[in-house]
Amino acid sequence: MGKIKIRDEQKGVIFIALIILTAVALSFVFAFSLKTNIVEDALKEKGIMRTLFVIEDDDSSMLFSSVLIYNPTSKKGALVNLPGHTGAIYQSLGRVDKLEKVYSEAGIVSYRNEVEKLLGMTIPYYAIVTLENFIKVSDYLGGMRVFISEPVDCVSEEGERWLLPSGAINLDGDKINTYLHYRLEEETEADVQERYQNAMAAFITGLHDKKFLIFVKSNRKRYLDFIKTNLKPEEETTLFQAIADVDSESIIKQTITGSLRRVDGQQLLMPDNNGEFIKEAVKQTTNLLASTEGTLTSRVYVLEIQNGTTTQGLARNTAILFQNASYDVLSPVNAPRNDYEETVIIDHIGNMDVAKIIGEFIRCTNIREATPEEDAESSSLDAGVDFTIILGKDFDGRYVQPSRR
Template sequence: MPRTLIDRSVLFLVLIIILIVASLFLLLSSLKVDPVEQAVQDELMINLALILERDGKPIATELLMYYPGNARGALLDIPVETGLIIQSLNRVDRIDALYDPQSPKTFLAEISKLTDTAIEWYLVLDEAGLRDTVDLLEGLPVFIPNSVRSIQDGKPLFLPSGAVMLDGQKMLSYIRHVDEDRPEAETVARRQAVFTALVKRMGERKDFVFRDEVFKSFARRFRSNLSIESLSHLFGQLAKLDSDRIVLQRLTGTPRTVEGIPLLFPHYDGELVRDIVKQTLNALLNAEAIAVSDKVFTIEILNGTTERGLAQRTAEIFQGFGYEVVSVGNAPSTDIALSRVIDRYGDPAAASTLANVIRCTVIESATATPSTGASADFIIILGKNFNGRYCVD
């Protein structure tokens, strides 16, 4: 009899412990906040890596910077051939040498170091996943500036210019297309157009995408370090992204070949791309910031010194910041002391933001400066105080 009482007491004690543990588990679960939801609640910047894979290697990597406070965002293209001194490998190599398809954390850590910004989350799509995702969304709308004619996988490819709706296979062909006769900027623009169209289409079809059975099919095409619940919150935010006003930027650099490997070394040892990211993040926090204006400003750059190629090299700096350089050339004089920005658009705030890219302190209005006849919104005249990156005293 005493033994029965002891057994019942032990059983009762075990039940109490189980109830306490279960209650604590439920309490902790209720207190646990999804990381994406927490970032949105706190209006924190969301930095997300978007990676497109082919055969286990990245063929496109975009850093999406998104501010949930105003649904504004920017895309920064990181070329896979970006050349760096990779300390963990003890050699100079392409950044994608660090890529592991099972876990791209090391690859992303190097991009974080290069851009001086934290990248906590990633989304990876392989080519088949992109094709199937596009088909699930019933196509993606894109604007093709120049018609595409080529041969891919032994088959002729033709995509007409203009606004078109592409299915999964054609979208895959579009992003694969490389025209050696066209500038690299067009290839980058094509990659960014695909990612932008994907986000826009997801927003247009959000009522369909977020049905339980559809979303599970949609989400499993992506690999990520986020849970399915977090992915739901993330895609919900991306559906709100103002895709028509995404700022498009790219990492620029100097191409070189090292031991037979073509590399693109970032300008100024990465200082330029870090400046681009810093300015972009600051601008996205302000819905009225000129750096996230709806308009892509056009500029003309004139070399007022005897240094050859200065205007062209400076053009690459401004292209990295998202400006459209419509013309480069020489100023009427090669003996200009001070660099200046000429505002032909009539927007002092925009002129100031542009001038700050090279730390130029002289800004003049077009009414005060003779026109060169250029059609650009702004004219930049480089003087002797410009060292190739900044204006110095």
């Protein structure tokens, strides 16, 4: 039998095929080497992490949602509550409506986009937990701890009796369901939203307290299967392990504030200052979390706001602004005189970094350290004052206006 001869043309084809196979093999190796964990990469950069949480009700509508802003370096975090009745012109709906309608009609991706616009920041990650799974997680965590100021004893529209004791108590799955759904006649929507935010904080605290159990290799899938995210399994684990390290005792709580208006037959919460205030408040909190690796958030700072003008209610309204930005504000008072031309921030604790952040919130750069007399006066107050803000004629109710001189 003679040898099989390979023509030159066939040799060329075989050579090209070998080149293609080599290129394909190298591309697979290269792709595998580039396989990354995006959450792990974000942690290495030591930046602020943001995650949108949505808790669905039994009918798959949104029960409540929050954004967790978290500094993994300092372990400090903030929860921004998103009232479902927040009103705006939502591009994804093409009309003025409730924020919760975006979720039910357009889905989680559009909802996240609208929340990003509302808060003025990007949110890379989202997590969805159904009410059924939220209840199961509560049981798995051994309950969620919340504070109830007054005992609850009321009956639902369906005739179900709702009972909850008062005090700081651990709520199992059934009780957390009651806590989220009971309604009292004298309650406002703000009271309900506060409960939602407390439940979310209790969930984050539960992750922290039981992280030694949750993230054991044999257990973590069981827990994380309750949560639907936009991440791969290994990225989910990395994210929630990071979140579970949060300093659960010092979580800052914020919410959207505004005025209630009736639009097309439904009551909407229209954000203050056309939505600019919540953006500024969230930016302020984020700056606090990010500054000096989070050391500025070791405690809540006490502010005293004084009205140094003849404008009635100026200090009171400004106090509300700072309270919503997570500061502890004493009852507003009048300054010793009412002819201050310029707003001034007085630093009683020698922390100019924090003073500047407070100044940025109202665009005030006139900052000075307190005199011994001013320090003595502030220390005589019950709470002790960290910073005094005296409002001048250059303050328009939201910002200090630059001098025209």
